[in-house]
Amino acid sequence: MNHARKMAVSGAVALLAISALSGGAMASSHREAPLISKDPSADNTDLYAFVSPDDPSTVTLIADYIPFEEPGGGPNFYNFDDNVDYWLKIDNTGDGNADVTYEFRFTTNVANGGSFLYSGYGPIPAVAANVTQTYDVIRNGVTIASGLTVPAPNIGPRTTPDYGTIASTGVHSISGGRQVFAGQRDDPFFADVGSIFDLGGLRPFNADHLIPLKPTKGVDVLGGYNTNSIALQVPKSDLAAASGRPIAQAGSSATFGTVGIWAGASRPTESVLDAGNVTTSGPLVQVSRLGNPLINEVLIGLGQKDEWNSENPSGDAAYTSRYTDPELASIIHAVYPTIPSPQTSGRQDLMLILGQGVPGLNQTNSGSTLYDMLRLNMDIPPAAHPHRLAVLKGDVAGFPNGRRLFDDVVDIELRAVADGYGKFLNQNFGLPNLKPNNILSDGCGWNDKPFLQHFPYVAAPWNGYTGGVARVTPCMQHGSPPANDPIHRGTAVTTGNLAFGRWTGAGLAIDARFYAS
Numbered sequence: 001m002n003h004a005r006k007m008a009v010s011g012a013v014a015l016l017a018i019s020a021l022s023g024g025a026m027a028s029s030h031r032e033a034p035l036i037s038k039d040p041s042a043d044n045t046d047l048y049a050f051v052s053p054d055d056p057s058t059v060t061l062i063a064d065y066i067p068f069e070e071p072g073g074g075p076n077f078y079n080f081d082d083n084v085d086y087w088l089k090i091d092n093t094g095d096g097n098a099d100v101t102y103e104f105r106f107t108t109n110v111a112n113g114g115s116f117l118y119s120g121y122g123p124i125p126a127v128a129a130n131v132t133q134t135y136d137v138i139r140n141g142v143t144i145a146s147g148l149t150v151p152a153p154n155i156g157p158r159t160t161p162d163y164g165t166i167a168s169t170g171v172h173s174i175s176g177g178r179q180v181f182a183g184q185r186d187d188p189f190f191a192d193v194g195s196i197f198d199l200g201g202l203r204p205f206n207a208d209h210l211i212p213l214k215p216t217k218g219v220d221v222l223g224g225y226n227t228n229s230i231a232l233q234v235p236k237s238d239l240a241a242a243s244g245r246p247i248a249q250a251g252s253s254a255t256f257g258t259v260g261i262w263a264g265a266s267r268p269t270e271s272v273l274d275a276g277n278v279t280t281s282g283p284l285v286q287v288s289r290l291g292n293p294l295i296n297e298v299l300i301g302l303g304q305k306d307e308w309n310s311e312n313p314s315g316d317a318a319y320t321s322r323y324t325d326p327e328l329a330s331i332i333h334a335v336y337p338t339i340p341s342p343q344t345s346g347r348q349d350l351m352l353i354l355g356q357g358v359p360g361l362n363q364t365n366s367g368s369t370l371y372d373m374l375r376l377n378m379d380i381p382p383a384a385h386p387h388r389l390a391v392l393k394g395d396v397a398g399f400p401n402g403r404r405l406f407d408d409v410v411d412i413e414l415r416a417v418a419d420g421y422g423k424f425l426n427q428n429f430g431l432p433n434l435k436p437n438n439i440l441s442d443g444c445g446w447n448d449k450p451f452l453q454h455f456p457y458v459a460a461p462w463n464g465y466t467g468g469v470a471r472v473t474p475c476m477q478h479g480s481p482p483a484n485d486p487i488h489r490g491t492a493v494t495t496g497n498l499a500f501g502r503w504t505g506a507g508l509a510i511d512a513r514f515y516a517s
């Protein structure tokens, strides 16, 4: 394998970007497979994992469910499903099997079944909503919290006039130094999927398309829509292997090591419809999963997508050819004839980055193993100067080392596939930096709402009265990442050499080299 191709995001990004141009589904994991597209309550749309910027002794995991929630979609607003087992799984031994599992089980309560009102007589929270939800948190089979409240959805200025107060009732401190939140939020994923679905269009580059149109800014198709977030903040020790890190890292001074994370949902195997009622029984069957963004969307064949959703990362080697010989890799050149065709087979780079982790950064497994997990090296602190393009700008505290809310995974992938790796990777790893490939973008660079600077970080949901106004405005191009804990600003990072990829020098000072841009 070409050494440069082994490096960081090159391949991963390449494949995913190609897929972006294919016209295939690319709303991270919204409606990505035939069966789950008909079961939105169980559809895991995105997974994020990062060292908490305001509490670096902890890690925050966020799993989103229910795609494209219309804010005004009442009178039955969006709920977690009482019949779904929502979960987060963590592998800390590098075998693609969970060592730590958190489950979230919801219960819906209706105060007055005789009323047609979902929200009750408001305003909330002074007057309780008619429909409310509570949930239990279960860790490795043991209930660690129960009866936690889910805040009401954001209905409008009459029913939910002070949504910040309402949302704050949903932040729960639970045993073991953990925090948890489950409820409606703005969908943090941003992308111009409307143009991408239309023959792989990138609006800013419309003039270069095989079927040219007038260039414009991007449109965030997720903009103005909500989702249901489950956010969990835990001490790093809650995820780490009991006996230290599982896989040796180059130049490591590691304490907690790298974990692989995936999220998903399961349902009982049997569901019986009766007049006005549904009863379920039987063992749980997994219906949704998500580790790295865009795997099931763009790598896995249509006939395998629902099967893929039902499986465990430990079985992912069965899909190796989908990584090494991606079907979609040949499409980019057809859609944008002026962009050189990427490598279309033998993509060991994709298998490495997405299935094993980046050597020296967050590798968890090697050889012929392949597990789709979002890998997070918990010993890398939040970046002093976080960048939405993450590793493309030398910021290794972001994707593909975990994923922060503001990481622009679409642009990262587009530029890498087009060999427009940017100055940092070009200078430090010799990766190509073609122009204008290094500015390729869907024209969406930032979420339509600012993220919170504290747990649960995801922005408040759009309210039904105002509606999704962001949907009809051009994408945000830039934004400011949440500020870090001051004690980490400018502090040298001491996680070893991070001598992955082409660069093999010793004693790399991350603070000076990786974060300088």
Ligand SMILES: [Ca+2]
Binding pocket: 029, 030, 031, 032, 036, 043, 044, 045, 288, 289, 290
């Ligand atoms: Ca999904």
Ligand SMILES: [Ca+2]
Binding pocket: 090, 091, 092, 093, 094, 095, 096, 097, 098, 099
């Ligand atoms: Ca394991």
Ligand SMILES: [Ca+2]
Binding pocket: 186, 187, 188, 189, 190, 222, 223, 224, 225, 447, 448, 449
């Ligand atoms: Ca959003």
Ligand SMILES: [Ca+2]
Binding pocket: 190, 191, 408, 410, 411, 441, 442, 443, 444, 445, 446
């Ligand atoms: Ca973008």
